[in-house]
Amino acid sequence: MQDTMKLCDTIRETAYAIHTYLAHGHLEKVYENALVNRLRKLGLDVEQQHPITVFDEDGTVLGEYFADLLVENCINVELKARKAIATEHQAQLIGYLKSARIEHGLVVNFGSYKFEIKKYAFSQ
Numbered sequence: 001m002q003d004t005m006k007l008c009d010t011i012r013e014t015a016y017a018i019h020t021y022l023a024h025g026h027l028e029k030v031y032e033n034a035l036v037n038r039l040r041k042l043g044l045d046v047e048q049q050h051p052i053t054v055f056d057e058d059g060t061v062l063g064e065y066f067a068d069l070l071v072e073n074c075i076n077v078e079l080k081a082r083k084a085i086a087t088e089h090q091a092q093l094i095g096y097l098k099s100a101r102i103e104h105g106l107v108v109n110f111g112s113y114k115f116e117i118k119k120y121a122f123s124q
Contacts, residue, residue: 004104007044007072012117014038015108019115028081031110032068035079039071046071052100067096075104081111085118097122 018034032048039046050070054062069077078093085107093105097120109116 004074007075008104008106008119010042010044011035011039011071011075011077011106011108014042015110015117016115019110022110024081024111024113026081026110028068028079028110031081031108032079035077035108036069044072047073050076052096054099065096065099067100070102074102075106076100076102077106077108080107080109082109083112085109085116090118090120093120094122 015035018031018038022031022034036046036048047070049066049068052065052067054065056062067076068079071077076093076096078089078096080089082089089107089109093107097103097105103121103123105120105122107116107118107120
């Protein structure tokens with residue numbers, strides 16, 4: 001597994017290259033598939049629509065979500081095709097990080113003419 005910061009840089013650079021090539025205006029799934037394709041060509045392990053189970057404190061299953069991407073089993077990547085990253089997108093990612101017990105995550109927005117990416121870390 002690569003250093004987490006270096007891995008985040010690789011994801012950011014790859015996402016930016018996709019944004020430059022495709023620009024904005026496509027559906028989120030197009031950007032997801034493009035990012036998966038390019039990251040896998042770099043030799044990274046990438047899971048699409050990775051299931052995350054949410055448990056109550058007593059272990060009862062409360063529900064399941066699907067993270068857009070899980071890269072190298074250590075970075076959760078949520079993709080958006082919106083005008084801007086909103087607070088609910090940030091809250092969604094932080095909830096996923098907490099539920100999956102994953103330390104690092106990225107929200108990447110391809111929907112604006114200006115590329116947006118935000119990194120978050122969840123610590124207990």
